[in-house]
Amino acid sequence: MSTERIKIYKFGGASVKSAASFRNLARIVKSQGGKRQLLVVVSAMGKTTNALEALHGMAYQGQNFISEFEQLKEYHLQVLQELFAEQDHPAFQRLEHLFEQLHNQLQEITPNSNFDKVYDQTVSFGELFSSTILHYFLEDQDLANSLIDSRKYIQTDTNWREGKVDWAWTERLIRRDVPALLEQGLVVTQGFLGGTNNGLTTTLGREGSDFSAAIFAYCLNAGGMYIWKDVEGLLNADPKHFPDTVRYPEISYQETVEMAYYGASVIHPKTIKPLANKRIPLYVKSFLNPEGEGTKICDCRFEVVAPAYIIKEKQCLVSFGVKDFTFISEKNLGTIFNALSELRIKIHLMQNSAISFSICTDYNPERLHRLIQTLQDQFVIHYNTELKLYTVKNYNAASINRIMEGKQVLLEQRTRTTFQVVSR
Numbered sequence: 266m267s268t269e270r271i272k273i274y275k276f277g278g279a280s281v282k283s284a285a286s287f288r289n290l291a292r293i294v295k296s297q298g299g300k301r302q303l304l305v306v307v308s309a310m311g312k313t314t315n316a317l318e319a320l321h322g323m324a325y326q327g328q329n330f331i332s333e334f335e336q337l338k339e340y341h342l343q344v345l346q347e348l349f350a351e352q353d354h355p356a357f358q359r360l361e362h363l364f365e366q367l368h369n370q371l372q373e374i375t376p377n378s379n380f381d382k383v384y385d386q387t388v389s390f391g392e393l394f395s396s397t398i399l400h401y402f403l404e405d406q407d408l409a410n411s412l413i414d415s416r417k418y419i420q421t422d423t424n425w426r427e428g429k430v431d432w433a434w435t436e437r438l439i440r441r442d443v444p445a446l447l448e449q450g451l452v453v454t455q456g457f458l459g460g461t462n463n464g465l466t467t468t469l470g471r472e473g474s475d476f477s478a479a480i481f482a483y484c485l486n487a488g489g490m491y492i493w494k495d496v497e498g499l500l501n502a503d504p505k506h507f508p509d510t511v512r513y514p515e516i517s518y519q520e521t522v523e524m525a526y527y528g529a530s531v532i533h534p535k536t537i538k539p540l541a542n543k544r545i546p547l548y549v550k551s552f553l554n555p556e557g558e559g560t561k562i563c564d565c566r567f568e569v570v571a572p573a574y575i576i577k578e579k580q581c582l583v584s585f586g587v588k589d590f591t592f593i594s595e596k597n598l599g600t601i602f603n604a605l606s607e608l609r610i611k612i613h614l615m616q617n618s619a620i621s622f623s624i625c626t627d628y629n630p631e632r633l634h635r636l637i638q639t640l641q642d643q644f645v646i647h648y649n650t651e652l653k654l655y656t657v658k659n660y661n662a663a664s665i666n667r668i669m670e671g672k673q674v675l676l677e678q679r680t681r682t683t684f685q686v687v688s689r
Contacts, residue, residue: 271447273490274298275306275456275478280493280552281395282311284347290399291406293493293555294451304443304452304485305410306478307399309391310344313337314457314471321387324374334371338364341394348402356401363393381425382465389416389466392455392474400453410451413443416460419480421467427609428459428467430480439484447485454481475533479547483539490545492532493552498560499531502574511571515561520570520658521547527656527683528577528613537562573658574668577613580652581628582675582687583636585644586621593622597644604639608632613654614685616678623676625654625687649675652687660684 274294280286294305309317316337323330341364345356367390374383392415400412418438421428446452456474459467469476475492482490499521500510518541525534531549540547541564550559585601587593601622605612610632614625628650637646652675657664665684672688679685 270302271304271485271487272298272302273304273306273478273482273485273487275474275490275492276308276552277474277492277494278308278311278313279495281307281399284344286552287344287348287399287402289552290493291403291408293552294403294408295406297555298451301450302447304447304454304481304487305399306415306454306456306474306481307392307395308456308474310341310395310398313340313391313394314388317388317391318384320371321374321384324371324387325376325378325380325383327376330371334368341398345398348398349405354401356398359397359401360394363390363397366390379425382423385425385428385466385468389455389458389468392457396453396455403451403453408451409449410453411446411449413446413452413454415454415456415458415477416466418443418454419459419469419477421459421461421469423461423465423467426468427470428461430459430469435480436484439481443481443485470533470535472530472533473535475536479536479539482545483543486543487545489548490540491548491550493550493555494531495551495553496531496549497551497554497557499549499562501571503530503576506576507574513560513571514558515563515565515567516570517565517567518562521562523683524573524575524658527658527685528575528654529573532562570659572660572664573656574664575656575658577627577654577656579628580613580625580654580687581633581648581650582623582625582652583633583646583648584621584623585640585646588643588645590620592619593617598622600643601640604636608636608639610636614676614678614687616676625652625676652689655686655688657684658682 276290280290320330320333341360349356370387396412400410403410420431420434443452456477457468459469461467478490498512499516500512502510504510518537521532522537525532544564547562548559551557587597610626612624612626616623655668657668659682674686674688676687
């Protein structure tokens with residue numbers, strides 16, 4: 266079959282946080298998507314992933330989680346009750362079954378469990394809840410659809426919490442089943458989730474639903490992928506921090522990848538590559554204003570791009586110094602990088618002097634402690650927490666002055682196009 270007309274829609278947690286949000290989503294699908302050749306990828310509702318992370322942590326520590334579990338269940342049931350008039354609707358029975366599965370999963374967790382492995386088995390329920398509700402609600406809106414389990418299609422290794430995709434096998438599975446389903450109507454599936462060849466659940470990294478949608482777009486040779494957000498498109502800054510933001514009407518894959526790498530929250534860093542490889546345009550649109558122009562991300566070039574301001578909070582600056590006051594050598598750096606890789610600590614910025622090497626990374630107390638334990642015999646290690654990393658992409662003098670005002674700077678770095686500071 267021809268797959269040129271296929272569209273991929275991705276809806277994040279903010280677009281399915283309430284009954285009103287589900288109704289708005291259905292209106293967008295009806296008015297913008299058409300009834301066929303549309304695959305909808307959905308995230309967990311609202312702050313459900315955070316709630317599931319908390320439940321996982323409580324279960325792992327042997328704490329009583331029943332109250333928090335019931336609150337999460339009540340939140341989802343309340344949305345169901347507002348969407349479906351009849352209390353015997355099959356959506357209720359299906360959701361009840363999923364919560365029973367979640368409860369059983371939480372009871373099986375012990376302090377001896379593999380923390381990251383059971384994290385994936387637990388936190389994945391958020392997308393199972395939301396996709397189930399969406400499937401039944403779209404049916405009630407006369408939008409025939411098939412609900413598929415993305416864990417059976419997006420195949421990964423067992424790198425828990427950031428599964429590596431087996432692209433060849435994933436593409437084979439998706440192309441085997443999904444095109445025929447799209448000929449019959451809409452297809453609904455979960456973001457964020459993958460699966461192993463022995464039936465275990467993996468996740469693709471926090472906020473990984475964008476990546477899920479890009480995987481389906483790539484495998485189906487889609488005509489376009491659409492991310493529906495609560496902003497008017499891809500902005501040059503977070504409007505919560507910068508009141509005078511600028512929307513990019515059109516921007517290149519390369520610029521977007523670099524912005525995502527530095528921490529821009531609109532696009533997941535892994536999303537662009539599969540789309541760019543097949544020249545599939547990505548549209549960032551507002552679910553609050555579906556008719557708005559939004560942003561088109563594609564293979565284009567511009568001479569001048571407005572400076573992009575990116576803030577990463579809860580950062581940690583770690584400095585390694587050699588104990589005998591000799592220079593930091595390539596061998597020293599190799600030892601440090603190996604430890605960072607083993608502990609899956611990502612570097613957002615790094616800088617070295619003659620006798621020290623510094624990195625800025627997300628603050629994770631447990632991993633930081635393990636890093637210090639691993640390297641303390643070889644290096645003098647100092648660290649600062651509760652910091653922010655400010656990045657200005659395509660900076661100019663005015664943008665640097667703006668970002669530096671009132672800051673206590675611990676580290677500063679600039680390249681031809683990018684300016685970064687770590688500050689309190």
